[in-house]
Amino acid sequence: MHRLLSHLSFVALLAGVLACPPRPGPGTCDDGLTSGGESDVDCGGPGCPRCALGASCFAAEDCASAACARGRCVEPSCQDGQRGPTESDVDCGGPCRPCTEGSRCGGGSDCVSGVCSEGVCLAPTCSDGVRNGRETDLDCGGGSCPPCAVDGGCARNTDCAAGACLDARCVSGCGAPLLACGPLCTDPRVDALNCGACGTTCPPGRACIASQCVLACPPGLTACDGACVDLAASVLHCGACGVSCPPGRFCLSGQCDTGCPAGRVACGPECVLLQADPAHCGACGASCAPGQGCFDGGCQDVCAPPLRACDGGCVDPRVDPDHCNGCGQVCPPVANAARLCLGGSCGRANCTFGFGDCNASPGDGCETSLRTNQNCGACGVACSLGEMCDAGVCD
Secondary structure (H helix, E strand, C coil), X not given: CHHHHHHHHHHHHHHHHHHCCCCCCXXXXXXXXXXXXXXXXXXXCCCCCCECCCCECCCHHHECXXXXXXXXXXXXXXXXXXXXXXXXXXXXXXXXXXXXXXXXXXXXXXXXXXXXXXXXXXXXXXCCCCCCCCXXXXXXXXXXXXXXXXXXXXXXXXXXXXXXXXXCEEECCCCCCCEEECCEEECCCCCCCCCCXXXXXXXXXXXXXXXXEXXXXXXXXXXXXXXXXXXXXXXXXXXCCCCCCCCCCEEECCEEECCCCCCCEEECCEEXXXXXXXXXXXXXXXXXXXXXXXXXXXXXXXXXXXXXXXXCEEECCCCCCCCCCCCCCCCCCECCEEEEEECCEEXXXXXXXCEECXXXXXXXXXXXXXXXXXXXXXXXXXXXXXXXXXXXXXX
């Protein structure tokens, strides 16, 4: 009877042990079994060493890599939904993509905004000393911050406090002494359509000289009292403006004399060359229209320097893209920009919004779209992993 009771007590004890296995500890972490709270053989759980890669796991704490995915210990990654040992927050910071505002951080590089304060990523501002958000340069541009100064970064003209956006930099304009009048740069000192200022057009017969509309006189004639005169023959301006000859005398070679020399004809008080006098062109009293000169006894259009006669009109070969440095020398089209003639050399105007000259080669114009992830808003500005370029801004 005593032996039977002893046997029954042992059976009850064994059943109790099997029903309530002991907690893992030094005695179970090396038994070659997945026992106690272990996640794999002799590893994981609250009391055993962490498991190696590939072993079973219940949580990241079971793994030496601190990363558990789908029940297996794995190398930590930036998409495992866990905060790895080198990440400042879950799947961001450190070697992973920057964290959004409100996430944990260890420094500015952990944050999309580039600003980390007291371990938390802050939203971008226009005074944080970091180029972030939609800014086109440090704390300026982008629409939400003040416009940038000259030479600051830009994506559009409104990003600049003055001038315009050219090749992603704020420029002061066309550069003195040129002015930006419409899509072209022009010289207001000599441009008859923009004389002294944009839109100031000189009337017919007058040219723009030193930013002033003055009478355009053909070679050999001088403007005196609003008229083009020959100082060698005018009795009212003999030799110089305002010097008149006495009655009965003619002006010969700039000197007052009593008769007309051979080749000249007396037309009123003047001895004139009918072959070249615009007031008596071919005959006494046959005057040429304003802006015309007398050549071989006939009236023809004349252009005062620096203008030249091209295609039936007067052009400035220094700034005319259809007659750049000479009649008929046409500046070729350029991609995503207007043609430009400066100083007799072909070039281009500002790039069309959304394009840039990223290879610094004027021959192919503004060849690069600034709406791609590799060139977003400016040449060489690449969007971060996970961002897309939207209208020149990485989002």
